Amino acid sequence: MNLDFSQIVPYIPFILEGIGATLKFVSVSILAGFILGTILAIFKITGFWPLKAIADVYTSIFRGTPLILQLMIIYLAIPQLTGYDISAFLSAVLAFGLNSAAYVSEIIRAGIMAVDKGQTEAAKALGVPYRSMMLNIILPQAFKNILPALMNEFITLTKESALVSTIGYLDLMRRAQIAGADLYRNFEPLFFAGVIYWVMVTILTLAGRYVERRMRQSD
Amino acid sequence: MIKADNITKVFGKNEVLKGISTTVGKGEVVTIIGPSGSGKSTFLRCLNLLEEPTSGQIYINDEEITSPRVNKMEIRKNIGMVFQHFHLFPHMTALENVMYAPQKVKGLSKKEAEQIGKNLLARVGMTDKEKAYPNRLSGGQKQRVAIARALAMEPEIMLFDEPTSALDPEMVKEVLDVMKGLTETGMTMVIVTHEMNFAKEVADKVLFLDDGVLLEETEPNTFFTNPSTERAQSFLEKVL
Numbered sequence A: 001m002n003l004d005f006s007q008i009v010p011y012i013p014f015i016l017e018g019i020g021a022t023l024k025f026v027s028v029s030i031l032a033g034f035i036l037g038t039i040l041a042i043f044k045i046t047g048f049w050p051l052k053a054i055a056d057v058y059t060s061i062f063r064g065t066p067l068i069l070q071l072m073i074i075y076l077a078i079p080q081l082t083g084y085d086i087s088a089f090l091s092a093v094l095a096f097g098l099n100s101a102a103y104v105s106e107i108i109r110a111g112i113m114a115v116d117k118g119q120t121e122a123a124k125a126l127g128v129p130y131r132s133m134m135l136n137i138i139l140p141q142a143f144k145n146i147l148p149a150l151m152n153e154f155i156t157l158t159k160e161s162a163l164v165s166t167i168g169y170l171d172l173m174r175r176a177q178i179a180g181a182d183l184y185r186n187f188e189p190l191f192f193a194g195v196i197y198w199v200m201v202t203i204l205t206l207a208g209r210y211v212e213r214r215m216r217q218s219d
Numbered sequence B: 001m002i003k004a005d006n007i008t009k010v011f012g013k014n015e016v017l018k019g020i021s022t023t024v025g026k027g028e029v030v031t032i033i034g035p036s037g038s039g040k041s042t043f044l045r046c047l048n049l050l051e052e053p054t055s056g057q058i059y060i061n062d063e064e065i066t067s068p069r070v071n072k073m074e075i076r077k078n079i080g081m082v083f084q085h086f087h088l089f090p091h092m093t094a095l096e097n098v099m100y101a102p103q104k105v106k107g108l109s110k111k112e113a114e115q116i117g118k119n120l121l122a123r124v125g126m127t128d129k130e131k132a133y134p135n136r137l138s139g140g141q142k143q144r145v146a147i148a149r150a151l152a153m154e155p156e157i158m159l160f161d162e163p164t165s166a167l168d169p170e171m172v173k174e175v176l177d178v179m180k181g182l183t184e185t186g187m188t189m190v191i192v193t194h195e196m197n198f199a200k201e202v203a204d205k206v207l208f209l210d211d212g213v214l215l216e217e218t219e220p221n222t223f224f225t226n227p228s229t230e231r232a233q234s235f236l237e238k239v240l
Helices: A005-045 A049-064 A067-082 A088-114 A117-125 A130-167 A172-183 A187-218 B040-047 B072-077 B094-104 B110-123 B139-151 B169-183 B196-202 B220-225 B230-239
Strands: B002-011 B014-024 B029-033 B055-060 B079-082 B157-161 B188-192 B205-210 B213-218
Touching (some): A005 A049, A005 A088, A005 A130, A005 A172, A005 A187, A067 A130, A088 A130, A117 B072, A117 B079, A130 A187, A172 A187, B002 B040, B014 B040, B014 B213, B029 B040, B040 B157, B040 B188, B072 B079, B079 B139, B094 B110, B094 B139, B139 B169, B169 B196, B205 B230, B213 B220, B213 B230
Parallel strands (some): B029 B188, B029 B205, B157 B188
Antiparallel strands (some): B002 B014
8 A cells, every 4th residue: 555644744734724714714604604594594484475485485596506506606607797806715605604594594494493382372471572582482492402403504514615625715625635736645635634624523513512411401 | 351252263164162252350260161172272362362363352451452453462461371281481490480571571670570480489389499490390380380470470360271181180289279379369360171179169150161152151059060051961970
């Protein structure tokens, strides 16, 4: 077997810088996706049909087409259509944020629907206004139920983030590829990047379990 | 104090209430009895507008609450409700459950709400469980907290929807005792129940519903010893 990890040593700082690049756009995307997803979820459960229609069409489009296509359209087609030279970072945040919002909205909607109808009735019977009921009674219970599904979505997003290497964004994946091309050896840098992805996802998983445990104190 | 005038309720093609009229006076305790599916709970839920009657009017203190102009939230502040399945807020402790509505709905300070909460939990014998979350409580304890939660809004009227039907038999008494205590305070109460002895003991008036129709409306002694309809007779033979 032809393996020599010592050769990637000079490239390690270069590849490690990719962690920051990846985390930067992943965290912004998760946050954007979560906020937009919550808003879309509330649109979906309102009785007002135009809002529901907007949210449903949105979800259908972003779930029904490949993420890499959405990324390419934003990165390559926006300059063509508008003349605005969009950066790789902004393209990545837009594509991943908008895409994630579609999935997150479905998760949150399901979480709200799964809260016992009796909770709404109890709140109504006490004269609690809709806003307080949602904020204090329904959403806390919904989020607790969907935390595993949300963590799953965040983990998926972290791993799929490697797609941005295709638009030249210097993330972890792209840097491993560049190192591989320079060295004419691909296994070592790719393996190294793989370990880093695994560590990031594991940290995310553990953080999720910790939050879950904290929230289960009332069980 | 409560007046229902020809209330009907239709779910799809199913006519659950077929024109119910009755009155409940201030401080009166009324129990609603009848077979499953007779519309007892639906009628009770119309009284605080958790169900909207298909037709008919309901008046509380001479105000028509079935009018479209009425603010339901305002009406409900004055009517407490206790459910068969408790519906305590699971992410709040017993005390927080009781404190929530006075703070959010009445705008009381945390301190004032806490005072009310502690007093009420003491009244239902739950002082030692103040800090317990609902899933650490037995059914009877949950229901007592739920009663305290409803009382915290200081309502004039309390509605009970089969409050002991989901309880293990040995826990029924503790809940009925709390309710009995409440009848002695002059609270206006409407109670849907299958506890015939309790109904006999505390009720000023018994309503017997069958298939969406109010068949009897009498004081309990007459109802339990000498019901006027055959339907009530056969029902009582089965349950007593």
